[in-house]
Amino acid sequence: MSTPPLTTETHPRTGALATAILGTVILVLNLLESMLVPALPLIQAGVGASTASITWVFTGLLLSGAVSTPLIGRLAELHNKKTVFFVVWGVVVAGVLLSALATSIVPLAIGQVLQGAGLGFAPLAIGLVRETQSAEKAKTSTGLLIGMSALGSVAGLLLSGPLLTVLSYHWLYWLPLAALVLLGIVAVPVFPATPAGGEGRIDWVGAVLLSAGLFAVLIALTEAPAWGWSSAQFLLLAALGVVLLAAFTTAELKMEQPLVDLRAGGKAVIITCVVAFAVGWATYAVYVALPTIVAAPPSVGYGLGGTPTTAGLLLLPLGVLGAVSAALTGRLERIFGSKTLMILSCLPVVASSAILFLARHDAAVLALASGLAGLGIGIGLTQAMNIVSSSVPVERLASASGFLLVLRQVGGTLGAQVSGSVLAGGLIEGTPLPTWSSFGAIFWISTVVGLGAIATSLALPRRLAGAAVTS
Template identity: 30%
Template sequence: MDQPVPISQPPGARAGAARARDRATVPVLAFGGILMAVMQTVVVPLLPDLPRLTGASAGTVSWTVTATLLSGAVLTPVLGRAGDMYGKRRVLIGALALMTAGSVMCALSSDISVLITARALQGAAASVVPVSISILRDELPPERRGSAVALMSSTVGIGAALGLPLAALVVQYADWHTMFWLTAVLGALGVLLAWWAIKESPVREPGRFDVLGACGLAAGLMCLLLGVSQGGQWGWGSPRILGLFLAAVAVFALWWWHQLRAERPLVDLRLVSRPRVGLSHVAALLTGFAFYANTLVTAQLVQAPEATGYGLGLSIVATGLCLLPGGITMLLFSPLSARISAARGPRITLALGAAVIACGYAVRIADSRDLWMIIAGATVVATGTTLAYSALPTLILRAVPAGQTASANGVNVLMRTIGQAISSAAIAAVLVHHSSPVGGVPVPTLHGYLLAFAMAGAVALVACAAALAIPGGAAPDDPRPADGTPRGARERAMEGA
């Protein structure tokens, strides 16, 4: 009996499929970045109602945000280093899968302990952006890389601006579990698209993974960020908070000593000590501080009751729509950021972005009563954030060897996260200190909001100065041959021939 002859795909069809996957690389990676930001934002509209829905206290419910912050801060540099060593595509898909699993857990349960655990799993998605930027460096030719990296960096703000109104609409008109089912479906789609479109980067940094360094970094960051995030609730002078800060100092001192002596450290501190890298990380921390105040304060300001004399009493849905123009602006301005970086260099783009952020806060100080001025000021801050966030990874890519791009960008994202955590604590302290009772409930005064804007604007100016202090220089080794073809592209083309 004759055996059926397998039908092989013609070479032209295989080549066409390969080209389609190559064209989809940037959109798929950007989709993953937007998903990550959406996942971090969707729980915000739920926070006022979660105590009633779960039977937990308000302090316990706040851990649905804190757990994501802590796990993201810890896992971002760790997964970045793992991507450099074991494969960036593998780490990217794993992070998206953990994020999706967290959504499924949230959709299936109303138990607060399960929700906190699930949100901690979702924190792994914070590594999506730095790992994706590293993939773009390895796979794209130089003429496409700048705009792609700028878009990837902007996905953080785009996703946040989209996630808040989306979550608010679902929470207002449907069961709150529906929101997590929706994000689970989107996450599963992201995993499938990444599996189909993203090729494994051939650029690797061989060696043994620094387990002790990873544990030390995790312990130090947990002590630091837990102290910063809970200081307002536990009391900044309480023994628990002081003990956490002292433990963070001790752990980081030992970790630093170990990293300098490790053969293959988790974070190359000698590389970080170079001004081009170190000042980029400082600028990331300051920019993260300045950026986060915009979203945090705007949301509270427009929802303040009209009895305050300045509040607009907007719903959470309307609040999200107020932030939406900023997200659209970030999408539109990311190509401009790439062109400025190509023409003037990324440090000029970063300095310009920080200066624009400061101008945005000047607008907020000038008028925070009229809705259109509030939206205009928030959009100007978002524009500056686009320029700054798009320039930061380009600075890192130009300053570190190809084999360390994911881990170095992971540290840069970590510095942004720390800046955001410090911003949240500082803004909360200012607003609590400048509050007055309205209907028997303490509400921040307009003066407190203006002080918060002034503080964020001042930090943005310091970030501008740090950016201008970054020395220039040529990019280190590029993972592509002289003809500009990504390493591994020839091998893939030969496989498809």
């Protein structure tokens, strides 16, 4: 028996259950990918991969996620979201299964690429929330979705070590696979059918330009530390990516039915996208620096001499505070207003970078910086989504939110790679460890980027008009 089409007025409980399923799927996928980080050396040995090729465990997922997320968002606007969910679910499950069975790097990398489609669950979920819940409830649900993502990313770092002491790394895939299959079975009767979005079509020209541009930029950023930031390969590939993305922007502004409607929402949406990019950069830079500081022996002038488990525990405040603050963002918006809350959400991002100057040997300061970064992610990303949701027509929300998530991911990639290159460029003589002044440089850069997010947020309109809903 099929589930009838759903609206805000009919069966809101069904929409809430479907959102819970999507949120749990997002939690499981983030848990899976973060569990792989400590296991990377074991995976490399298991598939006989080189140091360069094993990076595709994450690079492949990042690239496919960046490319597929806006496309999945647009498909969710045009077709029954239940159908789109199960197509993406099938691709992701196939990817996890392939990675679990892989005995060489090629099937492992292909599996990771397929799993990247799972990043499209977020805009699909946000579109469903806005379509099936009232505006106020939708803000709380969006916060819960963002929070589950943050919590999964940190929880995986804590769970990976204990699991690997008793199980092979393959179980890091098998356990999430079992959870995903179970969630898919539960979703069959629960997930609502939603009305198709009219007679629109996919803008394949825009999809190709965006995909090629993001691919070029992300490959350039990923390989920059090895190639060199001034190398011909990096400069040419980055320039090609920028040209393609500029062509994408021009084409979308002229299209009657673009892949991502850059005109929808106006100034407010553009500003939130810039803020999402900046928050992604600053928080990922902290994410890169903290484990390195924890692992360094105190004899080098900084560090705790800790284990990966210690680093995971110190990153736990990021996940917990990110999850809690994201869920409370809707209430905070009613207290402070949209613009003020967006500005305030950038303050902990700046503080998390600035306070790391005091973290040479202090675990408490590292935990505080982690928690502040979590607040920035939880409130900032949720509020950005809420502003987009209130500014963009419902029928274009999934692709708009997907585009915002992609920009946040690109910002995070750029922040991580720049930070990694700065640290690698200033090493303590005779060791592979960065100097403290190298850490200071990335703290300064992240602080400036965070201040840029605050300055950009100040340009938001004081009153944000609700989005028009077209039939």
